[in-house]
Amino acid sequence: xxxxxxxxxxxxxxxxxxxxxxxxxxxxxxxxxxxxxxxxxxxxxxxxxxxxxxxxxxxxxxxxxxxxxxxxxxxxxxxxxxxxxxxxxxxxxxxxxxxxxxxxxxxxxxxxxxxxxxxxxxxxxxxxxxxxxxxxxxxxxxxxxxxxxxxxxxxxxxxxxxxxxxxxxxxxxxxxxxxxxxxxxxxxxxxxxxxxxxxxxxxxxxxxxxxxxxxxxxxxxxxxxxxxxxxxxxxxxxxxxxxxxxxxxxxxxxxxxxxxxxxxxxxxxxxxxxxxxxxxxxxxxxxxxxxxxxxxxxxxxxxxxxxxxxxxxxxxxxxxxxxxxxxxxxxxxxxxxxxxxxxxxxxxxxxxxxxxxxxxxxxxxxxxxxxxxxxxxxxxxxxxxxxxxxxxxxxxxxxxxxxxxxxxxxxxxxxxxxxxxxxxxxxxxxxxxxxxxxxxxxxxxxxxxxxxxxxxxxxxxxxxxxxxxxxxxxxxxxxxxxx
Numbered sequence: 031x032x033x034x035x036x037x038x039x040x041x042x043x044x045x046x047x048x049x050x051x052x053x054x055x056x057x058x059x060x061x062x063x064x065x066x067x068x069x070x071x072x073x074x075x076x077x078x079x080x081x082x083x084x085x086x087x088x089x090x091x092x093x094x095x096x097x098x099x100x101x102x103x104x105x106x107x108x109x110x111x112x113x114x115x116x117x118x119x120x121x122x123x124x125x126x127x128x129x130x131x132x133x134x135x136x137x138x139x140x141x142x143x144x145x146x147x148x149x150x151x152x153x154x155x156x157x158x159x160x161x162x163x164x165x166x167x168x169x170x171x172x173x174x175x176x177x178x179x180x181x182x183x184x185x186x187x188x189x190x191x192x193x194x195x196x197x198x199x200x201x202x203x204x205x206x207x208x209x210x211x212x213x214x215x216x217x218x219x220x221x222x223x224x225x226x227x228x229x230x231x232x233x234x235x236x237x238x239x240x241x242x243x244x245x246x247x248x249x250x251x252x253x254x255x256x257x258x259x260x261x262x263x264x265x266x267x268x269x270x271x272x273x274x275x276x277x278x279x280x281x282x283x284x285x286x287x288x289x290x291x292x293x294x295x296x297x298x299x300x301x302x303x304x305x306x307x308x309x310x311x312x313x314x315x316x317x318x319x320x321x322x323x324x325x326x327x328x329x330x331x332x333x334x335x336x337x338x339x340x341x342x343x344x345x346x347x348x349x350x351x352x353x354x355x356x357x358x359x360x361x362x363x364x365x366x367x368x369x370x371x372x373x374x375x376x377x378x379x380x381x382x383x384x385x386x387x388x389x390x391x392x393x394x395x396x397x398x399x400x401x402x403x404x405x406x407x408x409x410x411x412x413x414x415x416x417x418x419x420x421x422x423x424x425x426x427x428x429x430x431x432x433x434x435x436x437x438x439x440x441x442x443x444x445x446x447x448x449x450x451x452x453x454x455x456x457x458x459x460x461x462x463x464x465x466x467x468x469x470x471x472x473x474x475x476x477x478x479x480x481x482x483x484x485x486x487x488x489x490x491x492x493x494x495x496x497x498x499x500x501x502x503x504x505x506x507x508x509x510x511x512x513x
Contacts, residue, residue: 062324065372080253089353093353110350113352114343118346134376140355156290160289161295164294164299166302170342170347193421194436194473197416197420200412211227211405220269226401233260237410238410261403284352286350316359317357340357448468
């Protein structure tokens with residue numbers, strides 16, 4: 031039998047401030063720490079940018095008009111969001127001190143904050159944006175302080191919980207892909223047209239065919255190639271909009287405090303702090319998912335560093351007119367599908383995001399990809415995340431105790447915002463920040479039920495907490511499940 035290859039895990043081999051490395055270096059670098067050729071770094075990084083671009087620019091597209099900004103000011107917000115997403119991604123992938131997960135982890139503008147931001151800034155114009163930015167700064171700094179304590183929640187994420195949450199992440203993202211496939215704008219005259227849906231289906235078939243027929247590096251960038259081919263096909267079809275290129279400036283730096291100095295209001299800070307806790311919960315789940323996919327399970331220190339990068343990036347973002355940043359789960363699906371695990375590839379993507387924020391005309395080229403084309407590729411990307419969650423659940427000892435019941439209840443509750451979007455319409459608006467996130471509600475239910483069934487009253491060790499044959503340590507359990 032061939033020996034199992036040993037990787038040098040640079041993250042764990044780096045001496046900590048208080049002493050020796052956790053593990054001795056082994057024979058070669060872990061794939062997460064490998065660098066690729068410049069061409070592969072750029073194209074693979076560009077593929078990550080293409081997968082996340084729509085998600086980054088969508089929140090400012092919603093918030094800008096809602097608070098009374100002009101189209102030009104809204105475009106400025108979009109460029110600033112790209113720029114700050116790049117900074118946050120570099121903090122996550124490269125990191126410094128105890129900041130950064132040092133995983134192929136993409137950060138961008140969080141959708142969780144859109145509704146509260148619209149409520150805070152509505153009818154206030156520039157003052158509304160200033161209040162939003164002030165609330166984000168305070169909430170982010172609070173999150174940075176809480177990160178060392180929040181990361182200890184990892185002990186409550188055994189495979190039965192992580193598998194459930196990862197599955198919900200993928201399933202919760204699929205409606206985004208379906209919306210893109212229909213055109214993205216429900217008020218547009220061609221929303222859900224046969225043309226849009228056909229283009230999404232064509233792109234999906236192209237991506238699947240490329241994955242089947244290509245080999246090596248070309249297979250790894252099948253999503254990017256599929257988006258390019260789909261966009262070229264969409265030009266004669268008539269759903270490619272060149273207006274963004276015509277109206278884009280060649281150079282545009284996101285001037286600090288473009289909309290004025292931040293303003294601080296208690297109600298806005300409280301609302302945004304709740305959003306920050308939701309984002310930290312989702313980022314924790316995303317790091318656990320990504321750690322399993324890249325075969326470097328996320329321990330408390332990794333999660334602490336990742337949360338610090340999230341919150342620091344979010345605190346810096348308003349200085350350059352950007353919004354709160356958090357993990358982008360769609361890029362986890364891209365890592366799972368392409369098997370390219372290098373964090374430096376994602377760092378290259380972060381660099382591209384910064385460039386796009388500084389050169390609006392370059393950003394507009396990415397914007398050429400029609401949403402139906404992006405939606406067709408998104409079905410594969412987001413489905414890959416759900417498949418990873420199912421794979422995790424396969425090693426979660428569902429035949430033991432009430433683990434199957436935990437999964438059933440958590441998935442059921444997590445699907446409510448997807449299957450019945452108006453289910454919580456009578457609840458207070460502040461609660462909707464949490465309740466409208468199926469990932470957050472499903473995660474909370476899974477954790478609480480795991481504690482109730484598997485920890486309170488202690489069952490025999492063999493039936494504990496969805497524990498795979500590895501004892502009580504959830505990180506060890508994930509390692510066993512992964513292998």
